[in-house]
Amino acid sequence: MPSERLYIVTYDIADRKRWRKVFATMEGFGRWLQLSVFQCRLSARRRGELSARLSDIIRKDEDHVLIIDVGPAGNIEPHVESLGRSYSALERKAIVI
Structure with missing residues (x-):
């Protein structure tokens, strides 16, 4: 199984x-956390695919996307303080295509 990394993606x-x-x-790439914030577990290939798809959509002079690499998904246990609705880390799930 390819190694995955945990990413937080936020956009304006x-x-x-x-x-x-x-x-x-x-x-299609992760789990929605808040209005413009997603949590994603991605292989290097999927990470590249995400960037390419977003680059095709956004206008670089008007929009802003941040892709924050948190680290290896298998070794990361994010320390997140959540006020209001609860937060849970994204777990690896099998995807049947």
Whole structure:
């Protein structure tokens, strides 16, 4: 199994239509945490695919996407303080294609 890393992806998209496209794209790569924040477990290949898809959607002069590499997904236990709704770390799940 390829090694996966844990990423936090957050974005600020100037146009509502592009925001919806980014949100829909992100749903295929990770779990939604908040309005424009996703938690993702990705192999290097999937990480590259995510960047390419987002680059095709956003306008580099108006939008901003941050992809934060937290570290190896198998060795990371994020320390997160959650106020309000509960937070749970993203667990590895089998995906049947």
